[in-house]
Amino acid sequence: MPTRAEVSYFGAGPAPLPTHVLEAGAKAFVNFEDSGLSLAEISHRSPTATKILADxxxxxxxxxxxxxxxxxxxxxxxxxxxxxxxxxxxxxxxxxxxxxxxxxxxxxxxxxxxxxxxxxxxxxxxxxxxxxxxxxxxxxxxxxxxxxxxxxxxxxxxxxxxxxxxxxxxxxxxxxxxxxxxxxxxxxxxxxxxxxxxxxxxxxxxxxxxxxxxxxxxxxxxxxxxxxxxxxxxxxxxxxxxxxxxxxxxxxxxxxxxxxxxxxxxxxxxxxxxxxxxxxxxxxxxxxxxxxxxxxxxxxxxxIWIAGEVMRSLLATYGITKLKGQEGFSDAKARTIYQMIDWYPQVFQPVVELNARSRMNICFRVKDPETEKEFLDGAKKLNLLGLNGHRSVGGVRASNYNAVPMQNVRKLTTYMEEFADRNP
Ligand SMILES: Cc1ncc(COP(=O)(O)O)c(C=O)c1O
The missing domain is CATH 3.40.640.10 (Type I PLP-dependent aspartate aminotransferase-like (Major domain))
Known part of the structure; x- marks a missing residue:
């Protein structure tokens, strides 16, 4: 049974959320701010709900x-x-x-x-x-x-x-x-x-x-x-x-x-x-x-409260740079993965033209269907999860949403590198 820290999740949505938000959410789901009530129980027209919506x-x-x-x-x-x-x-x-x-x-x-x-x-x-x-x-x-x-x-x-x-x-x-x-x-x-x-x-x-x-x-x-x-x-x-x-x-x-x-x-x-x-x-x-x-x-x-917590956490993390700060982080993570794809063109094939590459959903193929399956199976064994491409297109898709830590991206690229070296 892996712990949350042992899993690197790259699912395309629903997506990973910051652990501290989920922990606060678990508490609010049972007893919001020691009110004795869950956020799932209160009236959507109560003063508490009105404040959550406004915030x-x-x-x-x-x-x-x-x-x-x-x-x-x-x-x-x-x-x-x-x-x-x-x-x-x-x-x-x-x-x-x-x-x-x-x-x-x-x-x-x-x-x-x-x-x-x-x-x-x-x-x-x-x-x-x-x-x-x-x-x-x-x-x-x-x-x-x-x-x-x-x-x-x-x-x-x-x-x-x-x-x-x-x-x-x-x-x-x-x-x-x-x-x-x-x-x-x-x-x-x-x-x-x-x-x-x-x-x-x-x-x-x-x-x-x-x-x-x-x-x-x-x-x-x-x-x-x-x-x-x-x-x-x-x-x-x-x-x-x-x-x-x-x-x-x-x-x-x-x-x-x-x-x-x-x-x-x-x-x-x-x-x-x-x-x-x-x-x-x-x-x-x-x-x-x-x-x-x-x-x-x-x-x-x-x-709505969870969304508010995520946004307040972004504001606290990036201060006055706001989403410019998040953009820098998202770009750095995406670059790390694309670089690994591009370093091993004989093993990994990007499926999107350079000027349209998504920073959020990084899609690529592994050279043939057999090796691709091996790549995805091997990733699962290492708790690198959610990497299968959408069922309509197949392949590999690493989703790089805001809450994916750089550490998890590095775990993925280390695995990609080892895999590519084993499958020249
Ligand atoms: C870009 C985009 N638009 C719309 C949708 C549809 O969203 P929903 O499943 O919430 O209806 C999705 C779902 O993944 C999406 O990725």
Whole structure:
């Protein structure tokens, strides 16, 4: 039976958490701050829960320097629910913008407004997706699933990284993207780090920004698997979301940062229905969740508290450098592993192009299937766990989330080196 200290865990999510947070969590789960109650037992509307929610929100605002014109929401349903929520909410925003334009043109002629917006929805509205891996693909497929029966040509896959060789593993350069015109686009969606394929944008993809003279583009980012691993320019985004279970905490909550004006650019449900569109389901409706301070329905307060502890621990560790400090540490660990892969090209093969290599999910192959199995089996014997690639792609994936210590990375690279020397 290994102890926690003897195990080096490289799982892709849920991911390792700082041991001191888990120990504090174990206590809070039974008897929070000597109140005689578990955090899993208290009301989500109690003063204790309200304070936990506010403190966790504040820690995120501080870590990411989130400007005042953004709201932080806690959502249910994981990153996957936000694939749908993005469509429901952003389509509504686009329709409301068109309704306001039509109102300017037609005054209070409601029939004319309705006809115009209906026509716009059918012929103009576009949702742009950059597909650089399995998760952005899933998000675009969910958009198609929701909109296909209503407005079949609305999804624009502006780039699909598989186009060159049938596989994910690169980010096509932005001159090759075919974004729809900024007037028509409801949003541009990208996944900052593709967990399955090990593909990460090296920084904000400037190709999604509107050109001078164009209307603004609303940029949506899925940061589920690299949240809090480096600073982010929040202002460049309309919405950022991510499930907590990688760098932030345990599963059950999804963090969402949304520009406040989008929460009020909302048509009535009846207008949406009249133009042939759905109205967002209530638990995915960002405006409703915001109005209720993320407590429209029962929130897992324990998970929110854990996320808060992780964030406060990052603030305490890195001080004023905040996520710049975490970025330096994440980069150093990732470099250590990639260097070992590159030192032994006859044994290890990286699967991602150099400029798209993820710092969080380091994916590679071992030279043939037999040796690869031997590599993974040998790792398990040494308590180097969670290294199997995603079931859809196979191979090896070493996930390098924030709580993975350098010491564990070194254990892995020592093993890789010994293995490579044994298998020249
Ligand atoms: C980048 C990314 N987006 C979305 C998801 C889906 O998250 P969930 O399982 O919380 O729905 C995942 C899950 O691993 C992910 O890695």
């Amino acid at each position: 966790t929100k504040q820690a995120l605002i501080s870590l990411l320097d989130i400007p005042d014109n953004y709201e932080v929401l806690f959502m249910h349903g994981g990153g996957s629910a936000e694939f749908s929520a993005v469509v429901f909410n952003m389509v509504a925003v686009w329709i409301e913008k068109r309704r306001r334009m039509a109102e300017k043109e037609f005054g209070d002629d409601q029939g004319a407004i309705l006809r115009k917006v209906k026509q716009d929805v059918q012929h103009d509205m576009q949702l742009d997706y950059l597909v650089t891996g399995s998760w952005s693909l899933k998000a675009s497929q969910e958009a198609a699933n929701l909109l296909e029966p209503l407005t079949p040509n609305a999804i624009n896959v502006a780039t699909d990284a598989r186009d060159s060789n049938g596989k994910f593993g690169s980010i096509p350069s932005d001159e090759k993207w075919s974004l729809s015109s900024s007037k028509r686009s409801a949003f541009v969606y990208y996944c900052d780090n593709e967990t399955v394929d090990g593909v990460e944008f090296p920084g904000f993809p400037s190709g999604v920004e509107a050109q001078p003279g164009e209307e603004e583009r609303l940029v949506i980012a899925d940061m589920s698997s690299n949240f809090l691993s480096r600073p982010v320019d929040v202002q460049k985004h309309a919405v950022i979301f991510g499930g907590a279970q990688k760098n932030i905490g345990i599963t059950d909550i999804t963090l969402l940062i949304v520009r406040k004006d989008l929460l009020t650019t909302v048509p009535t449900p009846s207008f949406l229905h009249q133009v042939g569109m759905f109205s967002p389901p209530v638990v995915l409706n960002w405006s409703v969740v915001a109005k209720n301070n993320s407590l429209y329905n029962t929130m897992p307060i324990f998970s």
